[in-house]
Amino acid sequence: MNYKTLNEKQTNMATVIGKIVTKPTISHQIEGENFLDFMVEVERLSKTKDIIPVTISERILGDGNYQIGDRVLLSGQYRSHNKNVDEKNKLILHLFAKDIENTDKMEMNEVKLVGYLCKPPIYRTTPFNREICDILLAVNRMNNHRSDYIPCIVWGRNARFVSNLPVGSKIEVSGRIQSRSYTKKLENDLSEERTAYEVSCNLVALLEKGKESEKNEKEII
Secondary structure, three states: OOOOOOOOOOOEEEEEEEEEOOOOEEEEEEOOEEEEEEEEEEEOOOOOEEEEEEEEEHHHHOOOOOOOOOEEEEEEEEEEEEEEEOOEEEEEEEEEEEEEEEOOOOOEEEEEEEEEEOOOOEEEEOOOOOEEEEEEEEEEOOOOOOEEEEEEEEEHHHHHHHHOOOOOOEEEEEEEEEEEEEEEEOOOOOEEEEEEEEEEEEEEEEEEOOHHHHHHHHHHO
């Protein structure tokens, strides 16, 4: 399998090498084609482990009989869909795998996206004064009128740069799929542990300024 960079028509590419930690089970069917879900564990250099949801067609999975504990190489796209949970829409993120194979190679977790800022960036600093910016990218699918909405987190000087971009700006990012646990406060002083997914970006490139930016520049001149 060859690792490729995005060409001018591609907007979404993800490659992951990790260990299967849940049994593949059928989640849904589209036009007679079954799709299965399972989780893959990918260890970072820091030894922290990201647990990544994967969706794959039964036709691609084939009769490989993949089991818990198998190390696999997955390539595809990082996608999203809305799911109704407790009468509220929840954004569900998953690696939509288009290829799978067993491997003994070291962990890999790479994603590249080209999309548009669809919400104002949220800039903040950590208690240790590390700069962070949260963004939401609308990534158009090739040959499809649908878009995937991918939360991303940007660090350092890239965070400062992105924080000044207006909604509608087209950017390219690369990084890794990240999972993190947090505590959600509920009613009656209750709380529960939840997992959030996002792309942690290490590279950001501006491809096209949003119209709001161009308008503001004209007004300033």
